[in-house]
């Protein structure tokens with residue numbers, strides 16, 4: 442009985458000619474699973490006489506090996522066709538390959554946020570060149586000829602030219618000049634961009650960084666307008682209730698000049714490492730456009746007045762994300778960069 446069965450199934454296996462992976466799987470289900478034929482025959486083997494066992498044991502083992510080999514050969518054959526299919530035509534049944542989306546650089550995110558706030562107030566966005574001449578970066582902005590800021594220490598000079606050296610701009614205030622030279626008041630513009638200074642690179646200083654410049658020139662613009670605009674900006678950026686204070690300062694191109702502090706965003710004024718226990722952090726320089734600057738740009742300073750401000754985007758970003766080392770912004774370390782928002786635009 443058992444012998445007949447083995448013979449019959451051996452014939453069946455020998456004649457096995459699969460035409461698809463489904464046939465191969467059906468073979469496995471029929472012969473090789475726990476309740477399959479091979480196991481079944483081994484169960485039956487336990488019941489036969491010792492005499493029969495002697496002869497049938499070998500036959501049964503051979504049958505088992507045949508079934509296993511037939512299966513693994515057939516499996517290999519169809520794996521092969523599957524692979525070559527993928528290579529040649531692409532297997533349309535495979536799931537799609539996902540790809541990792543990039544994320545926005547934190548400085549881009551913050552620049553965009555700053556620009557959006559001012560756009561809502563009617564400011565246009567303007568840009569200027571990063572390689573600038575002395576006139577736009579310094580002279581037109583009322584820097585006296587021997588002013589220390591023109592010194593080699595701060596400025597990367599590109600080319601010496603009689604009285605109008607070419608340099609990498611040291612601030613975005615140069616764009617104020619370009620804008621005013623080009624048009625007629627009123628001006629209401631926000632000007633983001635990269636600036637360069639000849640500084641040793643450390644956690645707190647870098648040889649390039651980013652600024653956003655603001656300029657508002659019209660008839661009767663006053664310091665009250667400056668204060669109110671910047672106050673509004675801070676409430677939008679850091680939330681209602683953020684306090685501001687203005688401290689007198691000096692810039693050649695504004696008079697009077699001020700620096701603006703906000704109540705520390707980390708400790709809310711309690712005092713922490715970031716604000717050096719003062720409760721305040723400086724975020725920008727500002728002032729009323731010096732009449733000399735207006736005149737240098739061909740604007741009647743008797744008729745028009747204006748305010749300007751400039752802030753470092755890195756500084757604002759550090760406050761927002763509590764980043765303590767400026768170098769992170771330009772090292773392109775994806776472990777740092779991938780922590781920021783992904784925008785699907």
Ligand code: PHE
Nearest residue numbers: 612614726727728749750751
């Ligand atoms: N340009 C100044 C700086 O780089 C900032 C500033 C801009 C100050 C406009 C006043 C007005 O520090």
